[in-house]
Amino acid sequence: MFRPSNSQDNNDIKNFVAFTNCFSDMISRISIADSSIIYVSPSCKRLLGFTSQELLNHSLFDFVHPNDRLKVEQAFAVKTHDTDKVVYRMKRQEGDYIWVETTFCHYEYLESQDHEQYFCLTRDVTDLKLTEEQLKENQKKYRDLVEHSHDTIGVVTFDGCWIFINGSGKKLFGITRIGEMIGRSMFEFVKKQDHEKLETAINETIKQQSIQELRDITISRSDHEMRQTEIKMIPTSYKGRETIQVVLRDISDRKKTEEMLQQTEKLSVVGELAAGIAHEIRNPLTAVKGFAQLLKQHNYADVMLQELDRIEEIVNDLLILAKPQVTSTEVTDLIKIMNKTVTLMNPQAIMHNVTIQTQFSSEEIKVECEADQLKQVFINVIKNAIEAMENGGNINIYIDDYHHYVMLRFIDTGTGITPDRLKKLGEPFYSTKEKGTGLGLMTSKKIIENHHGQFNIDSKVNKGTTVTMTLPKSLATN
Known part of the structure; x- marks a missing residue:
């Protein structure tokens, strides 16, 4: 009172x-x-x-x-x-x-x-009341988001035991009630081969206090059906306790779709190869068959041999594409290989009013290689350059000797290649030439890669094309 x-x-x-x-x-x-x-x-x-x-x-x-x-x-x-x-x-x-x-x-x-x-x-x-109401509204939105999410969202302790999981978890784990998961470890549902990855992710989430992501984790459902998942782990707190929020996305259907697409792609490539091979081999075979019928009356053996050589060339290209690496090498003078190739290609160049000029930084450059394969690459590149200059022009060949590797550049003054066509060069049976198969360039690139080298093409329309190759002097050097 x-x-x-x-x-x-x-x-x-x-x-x-x-x-x-x-x-x-x-x-x-x-x-x-x-x-x-x-x-x-x-x-x-x-x-x-x-x-x-x-x-x-x-x-x-x-x-x-x-x-x-x-x-x-x-x-x-x-x-x-x-x-x-x-x-x-x-x-x-x-x-x-x-x-x-x-x-x-x-x-x-x-x-x-x-x-x-x-x-x-x-x-x-x-202000306090409005903040509380906004917080409640946000909590409701979050609860609705979690409960209606197609992804499985849950909370686990630092040792991986479930203390909360949303309704989507029933579908992923093949359970009847959410209560069946509470208190059980994540490791019970993850294949043993992925346990180490899962444990590392949990530890990193705790230690770094940062989001960790896992891909291609196999989940074993309660009915023993396997599901492929992506898992995201987020450090959080739940009811005043430091925990980890886990988001699991079922990617099983996506994986199946990707596998089907890959299979379709393989079948498509096989179809393209079959069509190309059939087309390229059928033409010389038709000639051989026709001239064989006339062989009794006239001497057409030379024509038949040329067509058979054409078949052999196509088959050899395919074999080189299939061969994983260089098998028989020796230390050879790269300058000699190039000079022989230029001598071989000069008659064809003269016929097309093309001049081939060479400039080498050294008189002799020794490299470990398969000489015949490199010669084939040089022939393919020079031949392409000649055919790209219908009205004549110049091909300049540069070889520069660096300490551990050699750089080769073939520069022509042809019509060049548009950017959209340049992207497709090297694909099977894509060619800028009317009767080309695309195998020549594809084969050349494969040979250089098998020699641990690099093969690049740069081109500008109406200015010309530059083919650049780099080769290590020793195959033991990357």
């Missing part, structure tokens, strides 16, 4: 007045009998926009939101000398409402006619 003292120090009164003027929270006394406002501190102006005089003798419920009135009435109905709290909305002078929290206690003020009163301390909690 509060009794004002006649001997109360004037300084205390001044301090109290200063406190109520500066304090942002509103102090008030409310009559229990009729809920009228008996006293309110000046801070009501900042909180509600009303002056103290404008609020005095008004009922508190004149300013309480209608939907919150019952809650406030019920809170004030309990007469206790202990403090209590109630959160509700109060109307401001401008007409809007703010959320407030009022801490109040019952006491008897003997000097007043309304001696039973509530002593109240009211503060603005609008």
Whole structure:
């Protein structure tokens, strides 16, 4: 029970007045009998926009939101000398409402006619309330997202035991109830061959506090059916406990689709190869067959041999493509191989009004190689360059000797190749020539790669094409 003292120090009164003027929270006394406002501190102006005089003798419920009135009435109905709290909305002078929290206690003020009163301390909690509501809304959205996700989303402890899993987990693991998973280890459902990867990912998630991803993890369902999955692990907290959120995506169907596409691709390549081989071999065979019938009357053996050589050339190209690596090598002078090739190709170049010029950084450059295969590459490249210059032109061949490798450049002044066609060069049976098979360039690239080298083509329309090759001097050098 509060009794004002006649001997109360004037300084205390001044301090109290200063406190109520500066304090942002509103102090008030409310009559229990009729809920009228008996006293309110000046801070009501900042909180509600009303002056103290404008609020005095008004009922508190004149300013309480209608939907919150019952809650406030019920809170004030309990007469206790202990403090209590109630959160509700109060109307401001401008007409809007703010959320407030009022801490109040019952006491008897003997000097007043309304001696039973509530002593109240009211503060603005609008921002806090809106934040709480936004948090609840976000939590609901997250719960809905997790529950309706096609991916399996769950939470595991640091030792991999499930403590939460969403409804999609039933489909992935082949279970009837979510409860069947709670408390069980992830390792029970992962194939043994993937245990080490899973354990490493869990440890890294804990240690680095970062997201870890696993691909192609095999899950064994409760019915022993196998599923391929991708797993993402995210450090999180669950009910105040440090845990790991696990997201599992079933990629079994995607894997099957990829395998089917790969198989279709293989069949497509086989079809292209079969068509190309049949076309290329059928032409010389037709000639051989025709001239064989006339062999009795005329000497067509030379023509037949040329066509048989053509068949042999195509078969050899295919064999080189299939051969995984160089089998028989010797240290050979690359300059000699190139000079022999140029001598061989010069007659064809002269017929097409093409000049072949060479420039070598050394008179002799020794490399470990299969000489005949490299000669075939040089022939293919020079032949392509000659055929690209219908009106004549120049082919410049440069060989530069570097310490461990050799660089070769074949530069022609032909019509060049457009960027879209340049991308397709090297594919089986794609050629820029009308009767080409594409095997020559494909074979050349394969030979250089088998020699641990690199093969690149750069071209500009109406300016020409540059073929660049690099070869290690020793096959033991990458």
